[in-house]
Amino acid sequence: DIDYLINVPLIKGHCQTGITCALKNLKGLIPDSEKRRFHTMGLHKPIAWLNAIIKQDLIIADGICPDPYFEEGGRPTSLNRILLGFDPVLMDCYAAQVLGYKPDEVKYIKLAQNEGIGSPLSDDSEIVNIYESIQPDETRIIQKDKKYLRIVDEADACSACYSNLVSALEKLNTSGITEKFADQICIGQAYRGYKGVIGIGNCTSCFERYLPGCPPQTEDIIRFLQEQSKNI
Numbered sequence: 001d002i003d004y005l006i007n008v009p010l011i012k013g014h015c016q017t018g019i020t021c022a023l024k025n026l027k028g029l030i031p032d033s034e035k036r037r038f039h040t041m042g043l044h045k046p047i048a049w050l051n052a053i054i055k056q057d058l059i060i061a062d063g064i065c066p067d068p069y070f071e072e073g074g075r076p077t078s079l080n081r082i083l084l085g086f087d088p089v090l091m092d093c094y095a096a097q098v099l100g101y102k103p104d105e106v107k108y109i110k111l112a113q114n115e116g117i118g119s120p121l122s123d124d125s126e127i128v129n130i131y132e133s134i135q136p137d138e139t140r141i142i143q144k145d146k147k148y149l150r151i152v153d154e155a156d157a158c159s160a161c162y163s164n165l166v167s168a169l170e171k172l173n174t175s176g177i178t179e180k181f182a183d184q185i186c187i188g189q190a191y192r193g194y195k196g197v198i199g200i201g202n203c204t205s206c207f208e209r210y211l212p213g214c215p216p217q218t219e220d221i222i223r224f225l226q227e228q229s230k231n232i
């Protein structure tokens with residue numbers, strides 16, 4: 001039983017869901033085995049369903065200096081804000097905007113709204129600025145179209161595995177290697193036992209060519225994909 005739940009999430013980017021804030025942070029309450037199961041279910045729906053079961057009473061979200069693009073935190077950006085609220089859907093809609101997304105681009109927010117967990121941002125939403133900085137806030141986050149992600153077939157991948165692959169592709173993209181791949185690069189627990197061509201991680205061990213690891217490290221993925229690109 002919980003008498004009163006105070007949720008203290010970070011506002012930041014996430015490689016699979018776009019953002020993470022109040023709704024996704026409740027995943028911290030469940031055991032690791034359940035977290036893995038969430039990934040096998042595609043993350044968005046179980047995040048919404050978890051919030052339908054566990055009600056949060058107060059949210060204090062830290063958006064002081066997040067990485068707006070990635071949960072690893074390698075690109076901290078000064079946004080200088082702390083949000084306090086009661087509605088996790090409204091909070092996440094606001095966080096999505098701050099991080100350069102339209103709220104409807106983050107699937108689990110809409111799913112949570114459909115579950116009756118909260119209300120989206122609208123003209124009627126009450127947002128009060130308690131502290132206005134003397135300096136005008138000119139920071140605008142623009143999410144780039146990550147075209148290189150189109151060569152990835154992700155199916156229920158763990159965050160660490162997927163984020164290592166995204167980091168590797170970001171680095172390889174600058175040298176033009178990602179454009180060479182005709183075959184999709186597969187990653188995720190849903191590929192266990194399935195055949196394919198190029199796979200990342202132990203879950204793709206039945207593929208013709210795969211990189212072992214659980215999760216494989218970014219530098220190993222870079223080396224593996226560089227090697228694969230020579231065979232194309």
Ligand code: SF4
Nearest residue numbers: 158161201202203214
């Ligand atoms: S290889 Fe390991 S880390 Fe990667 S998706 Fe499979 S279980 Fe998750």
